[in-house]
Amino acid sequence: MELRFVGDECQVAGDPLMLRRALSNLLSNALRYTPPGEAIVVRCQTVDHQVQVTVENPGTPIAPEHLPPLFDRFYRVDPPASEKAKVAALVWR
16 A cells, blocks of 8 residues: 655644544545555645645546535445445545
8 A cells, every 4th residue: 555645734623533534534445445556645735725635546436426425424335236346435524
């Protein structure tokens, strides 16, 4: 596994436990669906006085129709039966 952190140092005011949980979920999902030998890239930047964190991995992308409800509590993306890899997203609000 290789993690590459790219971008500025960012400071966020918020509940440390919830922030840690959100980042942990993103990294856990990225790690689960990243092919062996590939890298996960974490970017942090400030855009219009807001912190933007991006986690990228070369795994199977999430279909556009699943993006709007992606951050609903306990929402899961189930892969087509033909796919061997399981792709899921689970995020707490």
